[in-house]
Amino acid sequence: MKISANVSSMQFSPIRRFNPIAAEAEASGKKVYKLNIGQPDIETPTCFFDAVKHFDEKVLAYEQSSGDARLIDAIRDYNRRDYGVELSADDIIVTMGASEALNMTFATILDAGDEVLIAEPFYSNYSTFIKTVFGRIRPIPTRSEDGYRYADRKTLESALTPECRAIVCINPGNPTGLVLTRKEMETIANFAIEHDLWIISDEAYREYVYDGLTPTSFGCISRVADRLIVIDSVSKRFSACGARIGYAACKNEDFMSGMMKLAQARLCVPTIDQIGAAAMFRLPGSYYDETRAKYQARRDAAYEEIMKIPHVICRKPQGAFYMMIDLPVDDAEDFLMFMLTKFEDHGETVMFAPAPGFYQTPGSGRSEIRIAYVLNPDDMRRGCELLRLGVRAYNAVKRRAAS
Amino acid sequence: MKISANVSSMQFSPIRRFNPIAAEAEASGKKVYKLNIGQPDIETPTCFFDAVKHFDEKVLAYEQSSGDARLIDAIRDYNRRDYGVELSADDIIVTMGASEALNMTFATILDAGDEVLIAEPFYSNYSTFIKTVFGRIRPIPTRSEDGYRYADRKTLESALTPECRAIVCINPGNPTGLVLTRKEMETIANFAIEHDLWIISDEAYREYVYDGLTPTSFGCISRVADRLIVIDSVSKRFSACGARIGYAACKNEDFMSGMMKLAQARLCVPTIDQIGAAAMFRLPGSYYDETRAKYQARRDAAYEEIMKIPHVICRKPQGAFYMMIDLPVDDAEDFLMFMLTKFEDHGETVMFAPAPGFYQTPGSGRSEIRIAYVLNPDDMRRGCELLRLGVRAYNAVKRRAAS
Numbered sequence: 001m002k003i004s005a006n007v008s009s010m011q012f013s014p015i016r017r018f019n020p021i022a023a024e025a026e027a028s029g030k031k032v033y034k035l036n037i038g039q040p041d042i043e044t045p046t047c048f049f050d051a052v053k054h055f056d057e058k059v060l061a062y063e064q065s066s067g068d069a070r071l072i073d074a075i076r077d078y079n080r081r082d083y084g085v086e087l088s089a090d091d092i093i094v095t096m097g098a099s100e101a102l103n104m105t106f107a108t109i110l111d112a113g114d115e116v117l118i119a120e121p122f123y124s125n126y127s128t129f130i131k132t133v134f135g136r137i138r139p140i141p142t143r144s145e146d147g148y149r150y151a152d153r154k155t156l157e158s159a160l161t162p163e164c165r166a167i168v169c170i171n172p173g174n175p176t177g178l179v180l181t182r183k184e185m186e187t188i189a190n191f192a193i194e195h196d197l198w199i200i201s202d203e204a205y206r207e208y209v210y211d212g213l214t215p216t217s218f219g220c221i222s223r224v225a226d227r228l229i230v231i232d233s234v235s236k237r238f239s240a241c242g243a244r245i246g247y248a249a250c251k252n253e254d255f256m257s258g259m260m261k262l263a264q265a266r267l268c269v270p271t272i273d274q275i276g277a278a279a280m281f282r283l284p285g286s287y288y289d290e291t292r293a294k295y296q297a298r299r300d301a302a303y304e305e306i307m308k309i310p311h312v313i314c315r316k317p318q319g320a321f322y323m324m325i326d327l328p329v330d331d332a333e334d335f336l337m338f339m340l341t342k343f344e345d346h347g348e349t350v351m352f353a354p355a356p357g358f359y360q361t362p363g364s365g366r367s368e369i370r371i372a373y374v375l376n377p378d379d380m381r382r383g384c385e386l387l388r389l390g391v392r393a394y395n396a397v398k399r400r401a402a403s
Numbered sequence: 404m405k406i407s408a409n410v411s412s413m414q415f416s417p418i419r420r421f422n423p424i425a426a427e428a429e430a431s432g433k434k435v436y437k438l439n440i441g442q443p444d445i446e447t448p449t450c451f452f453d454a455v456k457h458f459d460e461k462v463l464a465y466e467q468s469s470g471d472a473r474l475i476d477a478i479r480d481y482n483r484r485d486y487g488v489e490l491s492a493d494d495i496i497v498t499m500g501a502s503e504a505l506n507m508t509f510a511t512i513l514d515a516g517d518e519v520l521i522a523e524p525f526y527s528n529y530s531t532f533i534k535t536v537f538g539r540i541r542p543i544p545t546r547s548e549d550g551y552r553y554a555d556r557k558t559l560e561s562a563l564t565p566e567c568r569a570i571v572c573i574n575p576g577n578p579t580g581l582v583l584t585r586k587e588m589e590t591i592a593n594f595a596i597e598h599d600l601w602i603i604s605d606e607a608y609r610e611y612v613y614d615g616l617t618p619t620s621f622g623c624i625s626r627v628a629d630r631l632i633v634i635d636s637v638s639k640r641f642s643a644c645g646a647r648i649g650y651a652a653c654k655n656e657d658f659m660s661g662m663m664k665l666a667q668a669r670l671c672v673p674t675i676d677q678i679g680a681a682a683m684f685r686l687p688g689s690y691y692d693e694t695r696a697k698y699q700a701r702r703d704a705a706y707e708e709i710m711k712i713p714h715v716i717c718r719k720p721q722g723a724f725y726m727m728i729d730l731p732v733d734d735a736e737d738f739l740m741f742m743l744t745k746f747e748d749h750g751e752t753v754m755f756a757p758a759p760g761f762y763q764t765p766g767s768g769r770s771e772i773r774i775a776y777v778l779n780p781d782d783m784r785r786g787c788e789l790l791r792l793g794v795r796a797y798n799a800v801k802r803r804a805a806s
Contacts, residue, residue: 001599001601001629001630001655001657001658002512002568002599003511003512003657003658003660003661004510004511004512004513004514004517004536004661005514006510006514006515006536007510007511007661007664007665008661010661010664010665011664012663012664012667013468013664013667013668016468016667017667019467037465039464039465040462041462042462043461043462044461044462044463048463049458049463052455052456052458052675053455053456055452055455058446058447059443059444059445059446059447059642060447060451060452060642060643060644060645060646061442061644061645062440062442062644062645063645064422065416065419096499096503096647096669096672096673097669097670099668099669099670100499100669103669107407107409107410107535108406108407108410109405109406109407110407111407111408111409112409112515112537114407125667125668125669125670128664128665128667128668129668132510132535132536132665133407133409133535133536133537134515134536134537165405196404196405198404226404227404239462239463240463241463241464241465241670242463242464242465242466242671242673242674242675243463243673243674244499244670244671244672244673252404254404254406255404255406257406258406258407258410258411258413260415261410261413261414261415261416261531262410262413262531262535264415264416264419264420264528264531265413265416265502265528265531265532266499266500266502266503266506266528267500267502267528267644267647268645268647269499269647270499270645270646270647270673270676271645271646272455272645272675272676273673273675273676
């Protein structure tokens with residue numbers, strides 16, 4: 001039986017495809033520190049579970065396709081209070097995580113062969129979302145030495161093609177942790193206006209910026225309101241990845257009309273998770289301050305340990321909870337297989353995401369990995385120590401094999 | 404800003420697009436009997452809510468992309484116990500309702516321009532799912548006088564084109580309520596083998612067959628195992644539409660590999676709803692017997708009342724909980740607008756789904772509607788009585804306008 005050529009050309013998630021091998025390592029008794037996936041160990045706010053437990057309808061009915069009215073209200077209040085962004089209820093469609101918002105967004109704006117600009121390395125699932133509707137990614141090249149910055153006029157212009165319909169900004173960045181400056185955001189805004197591009201601003205990590213930086217949103221730049229699609233999610237903000245609640249916000253009526261056709265076709269998003277999410281959006285500002293401090297401590301612990309690896313290249317990221325690390329290894333995927341199947345230190349090893357999956361350009365990122373600093377500082381230190389011990393053991397094996 | 408030509412060509416849900424007008428009628432104080440949507444008033448089994456309330460993890464974490472292991476086990480046991488169908492864990496991917504299973508299925512098997520056979524009228528969201536990946540529906544024509552039967556060799560052969568990759572069977576049927584006979588299923592199986600087609604069997608209404616018919620599954624026909632994709636959902640079976648839990652089951656490894664790429668990209672399905680769904684799949688067989696009897700009583704009440712409408716054409720459906728009705732009106736959409744904005748009887752009116760949205764062939768189904776017999780028998784009787792009174796009032800207004 002024939003599978004579509006389109007799906008055949010897609011890759012498995014570089015973050016998830018090694019899961020079965022990690023599961024085997026665990027089954028054999030090893031402890032695996034999971035730095036591969038953005039799954040925080042921070043407790044989900046109890047208000048989520050309280051709201052879910054107080055649900056007392058007898059029939060678990062469909063919700064509106066655009067989302068539960070109480071959740072939409074909470075999203076509006078949160079955007080107004082924390083970012084000064086005014087959204088009407090019609091500007092919001094609640095989705096199954098940011099993932100569905102992105103799937104629906106690309107289906108709404110792209111025809112076959114259309115292209116989307118995105119800085120490389122990028123969150124790999126964009127590739128699948130865009131390919132599903134026969135679109136193509138046009139990568140904006142960056143360099144680890146420059147901290148993966150991309151938002152200058154010259155770099156943007158040289159990546160542009162006539163087929164480009166949109167520019168994606170994951171801000172704060174995944175996998176790079178890059179936080180755009182206000183000047184860079186203005187540059188992107190001007191570039192998008194000049195070339196009539198949609199701006200897709202993936203702000204799932206909005207609040208998680210460090211070293212005193214102020215959280216922001218593309219929604220604050222009002223002159224792009226008719227071309228701006230903000231993608232957001234409760235997964236990372238509230239450590240509620242399993243709720244699968246996100247949303248797309250946009251003030252362009254044609255766009256929202258297209259989105260609504262797709263939203264109606266899939267009927268709605270789970271009812272009780274929406275009720276729980278509404279409660280979380282009403283958490284006070286102190287929640288973000290406390291959680292931000294936790295991530296900053298995790299980042300600092302990880303970075304300190306990572307810098308002990310001889311010949312490593314790593315810049316301290318200022319946002320999200322990911323760190324790109326250029327390791328002194330030939331092949332990060334082969335190194336990961338080594339770590340999961342051969343290496344152990346006191347019965348422990350570490351898992352990470354090899355970077356080639358975050359690049360579209362063949363051969364890029366071979367020695368790079370992404371880690372997520374989602375575990376408590378002690379676990380982060382131990383995970384990064386295992387990386388250092390692993391690099392040494394791996395290169396020793398390589399040298400023996402070569403001699 | 405440009406929206407994709409593809410999404411522009413899609414329609415809004417014929418089941419949901421009149422919701423805002425119904426909401427206005429309700430805001431004005433009218434009671435609206437909602438026969439437009441398959442939202443049962445039957446209580447969701449309490450085991451769902453009990454399981455949800457006993458969830459006691461501190462972190463609401465991502466689930467596996469393929470689904471929660473306990474839910475997959477429960478789905479396997481249910482299929483074995485009730486249908487004699489053996490599925491391995493690798494044969495199942497849990498999805499956000501049947502809707503996501505269908506979105507992912509068409510993305511996995513279709514390339515741009517590929518076609519899918521489906522009997523017309525069909526559940527309208529198929530059109531959106533298939534168009535999203537640039538596929539096309541090839542409708543198999545049916546006639547209300549034949550009870551919408553389509554599964555004979557000649558009818559199937561004459562609809563086939565070289566571009567067809569799959570045949571969809573919604574069984575029991577939505578919107579027609581048609582239940583395939585075993586002979587018809589064998590005919591479809593042979594036809595699919597001969598022309599190398601996938602069989603997509605949408606069995607969301609499996610248990611709801613009446614008049615002593617036995618529930619069945621395409622999974623019972625083992626010679627199509629390598630080309631069969633079963634789509635299923637808890638929404639209708641357990642009156643749990645707001646849980647948004649479904650699954651795709653298939654024994655073809657290439658297909659499941661493609662599905663897994665898409666499943667990994669959207670990460671996972673909500674965690675607590677999966678736990679609730681697992682409990683429902685473990686309900687005893689008596690649950691289905693009781694619920695089936697309720698729907699049969701609702702169907703009988705509705706049908707009896709519908710047959711009082713002069714000049715109506717309607718066949719008593721044998722499955723699902725929908726009924727197609729050919730009314731003595733010129734235009735079912737105009738009639739619905741009349742019912743929501745002008746008509747009332749003792750402050751009450753009724754909402755239904757106009758049938759043109761279930762046809763792809765232009766001009767078809769103009770005088771037909773679909774009702775869902777999801778309300779208790781008294782409400783069904785009253786809803787259908789309002790239809791009868793409405794038809795009389797609508798045609799009287801029409802006659803006055805014409806004279």
